[in-house]
Amino acid sequence: MTTSSPAAPPFVVTVRLPEFLPASRLHPGDSFAFPEDPTPLIILNARPDYLYSGFLRLDIDGEDLPLCIRETEGIRPLRLPRTYELTCQLCGHLAAGRIDIAALGEPRFLICGNH
Numbered sequence: 001m002t003t004s005s006p007a008a009p010p011f012v013v014t015v016r017l018p019e020f021l022p023a024s025r026l027h028p029g030d031s032f033a034f035p036e037d038p039t040p041l042i043i044l045n046a047r048p049d050y051l052y053s054g055f056l057r058l059d060i061d062g063e064d065l066p067l068c069i070r071e072t073e074g075i076r077p078l079r080l081p082r083t084y085e086l087t088c089q090l091c092g093h094l095a096a097g098r099i100d101i102a103a104l105g106e107p108r109f110l111i112c113g114n115h
Contacts, residue, residue: 008113010095012086014105020074023056031079031102040078041067077102086110 030043042061049055049068057066080102087094093112
């Protein structure tokens with residue numbers, strides 16, 4: 001009887017994010033803080049402001065009114081969960097996964113678990 005072992009998790013090479021990112025990078029489910037205030041804010045919804053070009057309307061967990069900030073406003077990312085799809089550099093196999101780019105960086109290259 002032969003058994004096959006499950007493939008190892010992929011090896012993902014990431015690039016560290018800068019300390020501050022533009023607010024335009026925020027998505028629902030993200031957590032961030034302003035540079036001058038360490039209070040974590042969790043985004044429920046992020047959309048362009050329909051009245052002011054270049055601004056975002058952010059619905060924040062625990063707040064009744066949306067926050068309106070410039071898309072270019074520098075924010076400190078605390079949690080930015082993202083899904084990635086990368087091609088294995090050795091065999092070309094497409095692999096997908098989730099990663100917190102605020103903690104681990106943006107995925108750039110991948111070696112799948114078959115190597």
